[in-house]
Amino acid sequence: MTQPTKTKSLNVLPLKERMKVPRQHMLEQSPVTRATNFTEVNLGYSEELARQEAMRCLECAKAECTRDCPVGVKVKEFVQLIVAGDYLGAAAKIREDNVLPAITGRVCPQEDHCEGGCLMGKKVEPLGIGYLERFVADYEQRNMDLKNVPKAIPTGKKIAIVGSGPSGLTAAGDLVQKGHQVHVFEALHEVGGVLVYGIPEFRLPKKIIRQQVDYMRAMGVEFETDVVVGRTVTINELLEEEGYDAVFIGTGAGLPQFMGIPGEHLNGVYSANEFLTRINLMHAYEFPKYDEPMVDFRGKNVAVIGGGNTALDAIRSSKRLGAGNAFILYRRSEAEMPARLEEVKHAKEEGIEFQVLAAPLEFLDDGKGWLKGARCQKMELGEPDASGRRRPVPIEGSEYEIPLAVAVIAIGTTANPIIQTTTPGLATTKRGYIQADDTTQKTSRKGVFAGGDIVTGGATVILAMGAGRRAAKAIHEYLANPEQW
């Protein structure tokens, strides 16, 4: 064995051997146990497993993993540092591009990004990049001292970030590292946006979010909760009265969509946002220790309508609330489901049924204003639609009824208009989202940038983070030379 040099790989395993090592699985709670609790499903890698997995990296010259990452994490480099046993170094390497590694390591759809690009995935299972990122981030959390978090030299510029979700936190983290004073406004009582109210504890523990936010506080980011920008203070007031040099809007998508079918007002019919907010933000599953109540799910039939991550979060939460039969009702087939692969796998292991190619036509009343069932219709797949996915076409005469106590509608969101309607000159799209440049995220208003779901409509955490990152870069350039913008 030769001693590795700077230019040489630290990995002693010959390249052709690396493909032979199987992907190291992460320990997880057994499906039977976890379906009755809200604690995290995945339990993490040991150092040994992490290094074993890291050794599989082929160290491609053309790193497609990094190319496919919306924030451009230097995967090859951080994985090498794991091989070398320098986990804090690996964390620092990730942090150069991603200020929320413990979060993305848990909720990113890696198959669509880094792991989707992994060369190894063409022959065997791709490198477990998400697992490795999670390992490194958790290691950092256990072994770092917040007092040692580096602080940049102040520039004297003040930036307001509206919304503390993935795009806002990312923009805040990048900008504070440049020495700007960053103040984040959050409408709810807890920092984290959709990470807190939307993603359940069993997938992303609140403790992890708080730790990542504490790290940002240590970096110098200020947070102010209970401020609904547009109502409590306007964008104009932030710029003109409160002395902010630039504003980033990352308020998320907002209003839940309903289906417009009869019976949607029955008790027991929820939007996914309300259902998940009750569970995640308000801890309704711990009633009466927490005040917020939830209807009784125990032994009941529960359906979630939709096929995305939100739908799966909702149905898996229902199972944990004690639902007897918990199923997904999705109008296309499983192949078209936008949910993360691991979530589908976990859901199935937990006993979630998938009724695909079916959609409700009506929610049925028990005569006392409570949901008792749904009249559904079967679908078949037709030609691809604008999204590229095959369009669901109703099958005539295929109607059927199912008994239901709870239905959760998880079919997406529409733009929340609060900021758009209170900010003169802020251009919006036909669907009410904020118009922003693809590369700089700048809006029609000078000094105002926007990114994440409020620009794109409902997407993923990592795509919102990518937008936050582009915005931070642009804001930094803008602050140096506002006249040019």
Place this chain on the structure above:
Amino acid sequence: MFKILHAEFLAPGIKRFVIEAPRIAHKYKPGQFIILRLHEQGERIPLTIEKADPERGTIRLVVQSIGKTTNLLNSLETGDTILNVVGPLGKPSDIEKFGTVVVMGGGVGTAMAYPTTAALKQAGNRVISIVGARNKELVILEKEMREASDVLMITTDDGTYADKGFVTDKLRQLIENGTRIDLVLAVGPIPMMRAVADMTRKEHIRTIVSLNPIMIDGTGMCGGCRVLIDGKSEFACVDGPEFDAHRVDFSILVQRNSTYREAEQRSMKEFQQDPKSQVAAVRAGHSGVCAVEGVGR
């Protein structure tokens, strides 16, 4: 954290709070509300703002003890703090010169109607106010409403003060006497608002009600506060809280507001068993319990 600068009972179970909330006070307009949370395990409840003082940076709330959270809140005193207060939320009342406006306040709804009443008067309307309460003790804001109105009528259900009867009796009299009414604003219990709507519908009098559905975030995000308006879903937090009374489906509102009745009763019962320790916990524990590793049933 939001400091209670002053707290006093206006009537049994009805308390007025002056709260330090400069941002909210600065932006407030009549008709808007706040959402508050008292402690780390607390629920979020919406409450209409009675008045704001932008110079002092304070808002005023009038709160009736109904469930656990309102009882807990009404146990707090001057000098205590409220963990979270967010607002002002909702669309402000539509204030213009309509002509003659009849304002109807039922119970604690009077405090919610008051700021809009004052603004309507200021805008040059002739304001006839009808304030109703169950009994003499529960008549609130009489002085304020008198100042904000050209005519003030008061009814009590039991006749212990002013005229015996309901606010709708007075409205019927006004209509029967041929009083010209350009707008009715009714704020109070749902049965009262529904009765007003039924009465004015026949007379084609434009009528506004302020709705109080179950609400969580108050920004349009959760959709829990959806109300049926002309058969279409609208969100009380962003599209309301005021709506055209003749387009509101009150039955759906009553039905949806009953969703958690059992749980609410259970919370209330547990609170009543030991209110003192719960109040003490709120006072002591604003750092709160970081109970995130909860396990389901």
